[in-house]
Every structure is written in C-alpha cells, then in structure tokens.
Amino acid sequence: MALAQTKITATQERLNALRLSQSGWSASARADAHGRVIAMGLPVRRDEYWKYTRPDELTSPNVINAEVSAEDNTSIFGSLDCLSIVFEDGIFNAEKSDKLEDAEITLELLSEVNDLDIHWATGLYGVLETKGQAPVDRPLAALNTAFAREGLLMHVKGTVAKPISLIYLQNSDNDDVMLHHIIKMDKGASVTILESGPVGARCNIVMEAEIEDGASLNHVRAQGRNHERRATTHLFARLNKKSQLKSFTLTMNGALTRNEAFIEICGDDSVAHIAGASVGDGAFHHDDTVFIIHDALRGESRQVFKKVLRNGATGVFQGKILVKPDAQKTDGYQISQSLLLDDDSQFLAKPELEIYADDVVCSHGSTSGAIDEEAIFYLNSRGIPKVEATNLLTLAFLAEALSEVEDEDIAEVMERRLEDWLTRRL
C-alpha cells in the first residue's frame, strides 16, 4: 500500500536529520532497519495503532525542551545494592558507573564495540524488533535500531547476584536520546535489570531480550518525573522453554510516554508478566501498548496496568493477547484500570483477545472509575482527613500492579515514591 504523501514527507524530514553508521557488525542490521522505516513511514495520527496518542512530538526532527530537574536527576534505586551503569544525556559515564565486571554477565557498550567486524550481538541486534513489526508496524523501534549509538549489550550466563541498574541522567534541556539494549540470557540464567532517571528531553529506548530455556529476566523501571519529557520505549522479548519474564514500569509525570511491549512465548511452560503503575497530573499522556503472542503449550501471561489520572491527564491502554492454534492450555490474563480523580481526566482502553486454540483460559477487563465516596466518608468518620483518605485509596488502587514486583525492597522504594507524589499533589 502506498504511503500518504504527508507521511513520506514527515519521515524524510526526520531521516534527513540523522546519520546512519555504515561500519562494523551492526551496519547491515542498521541498513535494513533504515529500509523498514522508509517502507513503513513514521507513525502519524491517522494510523490505527496511534488512534489515542499523537505521535508528532515523538517523530518530529525538533525536540521540545525539557528543563533539567535536579530533583529528578538521581536514581530512585540509589539506596539498593546494585551494579550501577550511568548514562548522561544518553552517553555512558564511566566515572559515575561501577566497573562492568561480573563473572556471570558480560556487559559491553554499543558505542565501544559498534565498529568491530564481528560481535555476538549480530544475531540479535534488530532481530526481535524486526519480528515485532508484524502484525503491527512499530516504526519508532526500527528508527532506533537504525540510529541508536549507545546501549548496553548484556550477555547473562548465570545467576547475577546484584541487580544491574541503568541510570539515565539528564544534563541538557534539549537532548534527543536513543538507546538500544540487547539482553541475551543463556539457559538457566537470571538477572534483574533496573532502569531509572529522566534520560533526556526526548528519548527512544529499545530493549531486545532473548530468553533461553529456564532463564529468568526481571525488569523494573521507573521513568523520569520531568513534566516536559517525551518518551517512547519498546521491549521486545522472546521466551523459550520454561523461561520467565517479569517487567514492571512505574511512571510519574512526563508530558508524553508511549511504552510498547512485544512478547513472544515460543517455548512451552513459560511465563510473561507485564505490569505498570502510572500517576499523572495535568498535561500527562501515558500510553501502554502491549502485544503478547502465545505460541507454545501451557504459557502464562499477565498484563496488569493501573493508572491514576487527575487534572485533565490522559491514560491509554492497548493490550492484546494472541493465542496461536497450537498454544493449548494457555492462561492469559489482562486487566487495565484507571482511577480518575476528577472529571477532566480520561482513560482510553482497547483490550483485545484473539484466540485460535480451543483449550485456553483467557480473561480481560478494563475499568475506569472515580474514587469511592462511601469509602472516603468511612475513613473520614474514623478521623482520617480527606487528603490522607484519598491517598490511602489511591495506593490501594495501585496495589495490584505494584504486587507484580516480587522484590520487596524494590517494591517498597516505588511505593514510597508514589506516596511522596500523592502527598505533594493532593
């Protein structure tokens, strides 16, 4: 199908502002991705997949300024015992980082190895992203594959004791940051990857994770609190036999956030949980777009998304479970809920199930509601003031999503951050 001229023009304008790296092992993957971007065109508002979210600010050659916020420029996970890897405006900062050394994991920087002729990531870089382009186009991910200069290439060989904490600091008001991470999980390996920090005025982050048999990837991220930042992220994961992926995202503030996940369960008896809690106030637009494919026996997937919206904030959820004909005994669960703290805020949800196997259990639900006034009165009548009562009920609403975070220390840090957010705002 021919692309609309406006789309071609917009795509060309954006591409003109970027330079494609021609050297090293990733060159052909980058060239292919560049080709995909041209063929698909960057998203425009009329695209079905972008019905609820305006992509303009994510695609335009110009970045809208987001003033650096000192408050946001620290890691929420700073108090935990982690191996920290710091990026500033998308550039690795060795001084602020811990040494990239652990016997169970190899960590390399894309910027440092990009010009090598041979690298283990060759069969992975852009590969899951390419697979994720069907049945729905994800041109911003292809754009990232083509042009990202920095990222971590992680080869996990065993059980990594400490979480790997990627910290994204922001120093300039108008940086446009692209990061592309690769995670290769060997059989039986396990690791926790944390992401946090403001990143930049605009960011486009892709993570591709190949999870071998029996491996377990735990991913927790806390997105930047800068009110002006714009972010698009993609998590591509492929699960082999008896493997596990848990991914949780906490989002507070941000003008525009689009988090996509494309998860393929290819090996039997595997588990994928994708969850998120987001809270937004005013000019806040937050979009979770999740696509989970079951293509193996006895797979379990869960999507749990909770959004608290106030002062005209907008929440979006597009979630799909696709069960292929042979994926018998699939257990799929999806819930998306919003708590609207006023009449100006809105939640737009498109939950979808597409099931071709007959012996499966799949359920989905989506709700949008106001705070329960009966419960508020009950709490008030016990001496709990309105603000505190509202906070209690709001945290209670988010609890199901937060409970997806298994590590108690990590969950606690995030719960406290949410409490702070609520206390400051209500």
Place this chain on the structure above:
Amino acid sequence: MLEIKNLKVSLEEEDKQILNGVDLTVNAGKVHAIMGPNGSGKSTLSYVLSGRDGYEVTDGSAHLLGEDILDMEPEERAAAGLFLAFQYPVEIPGVGNMTFLRTAVNGQRKARGQEEMSAADFLKQVRAKAKSLKIDADMLKRPVNVGFSGGEKKRNEILQMAMLEPKMCILDETDSGLDVDAMKLVAEGVNALRDEGRAFLVITHYQRLLDHIKPDLVHIMADGRIVKTGGPELALEVENNGYADILAEVM
C-alpha cells in the same frame, strides 16, 4: 455530652424532609437506646451527626461537649470524640485493616495535638482488643471488611471503637444479623468501654441487645422525630406489642 435540638434535615438531592425536629440530650456516662420502625430516620440521624454528605440541615442544632458539630468535617467530629458504628460497614479493597486502624488512631491524635502512638504500643493494644472480640490475626491483615461476614464486620466496628476510645458512641443496628454469641461479644465490647466520661446511643430493633447493654433511657423514633421516651420497660413493650400501640397513642 450530646445535645440535639429541633433538628430538621432534608435530602440534598430531593426536596424531602426526613428528620422533622429531633430533640435529644444524652448525658455523659449514660446509655440511650433508640428504637423505631424501618424508615423512621434513625440511620439518617446517625449519618447527619457524623457528617455524611447529601443532607441539608434546615433547622435546629447539634452540640457535642458544647461544641457545634454541624459545621465540622467528619474527621473533625471524630477527633472531637464522635464515633458511629455503621449499620452497613464499608468494604475498602486494598487497604489493610491494621493500616486503616493505625492511620485512624494517629490521625485523631494528630488532630488533637497529641503524639502518635508508637508502633509497639499500637500492636499491643490492637492484639489485646482484637482477642477479646475474637478477631483473629488474619482478619487484622485482610483489607478492611472485604470478605468479612456480617458478624465479622460488626465486631470490626467495635474494635475500631475500642481503639479510638471516643466520647460519644453511636451504634446503628450493630446487633442486626448477629447470632447470640456474636451479640454477646459485641455487648461485652461495649460494656467494657462504659464509663463516666463516655455515652452511648444504641439504635436497635430488638430488646435482645438491651438485655446485655442496659439502657438508662429508651426513645421511640417515628416519622423523623422522637415520639416517646421511657425507661428500659419501653423496650420490653415494643418487643411484646410492636410499635402500633405506641404510635397510635402518640400520633
């Protein structure tokens, strides 16, 4: 303790008057019972006193320990010493019973300018009081009233009352839906709190509860006002003959 004068209340949404001039004075150390047919306005009175939205006071006044409470927020009334055991306790998914109790206790202390109760003291108190009401550890951990049986909800109300140590306790049909044993527990819970500085207003349909919680005075409410007041024998009369005779006599 509680002084209600000519209280007239309408619904905010509809132009319907529900309380048609309630007069009632409860002194410290006393237990008053209110009985009356369904729909006579007993719950409305308890809600209006505790500050629920949706009602408009068109006339009259209500004072607690000399303070006009009708302009206070519900949490201010609670801090001032008012407590309502709800006829229908509210379920609050996601908020643990303990968290709820601690937030309430400390919320009131803060409002009164007192120090927070230490975590250890709080735990000790909750455990002891829960035990005497046969509330187990599991019920304390579970979300407030979620999945509780009718009787458990009512016992949970009494536990809150015991922890908050209010001055003026209003119990709205706390006995309905309880079996004999549960009712005894509730009555014991109430009796344990009876003292010179505290008063109770017990709304009930049944003499049964009043066998265990001996009232000083019994009021009959009908059509939004107190139509008759008497001693404990008035409750017996209701139990034996229903309301028809009394209403015929006063109306």
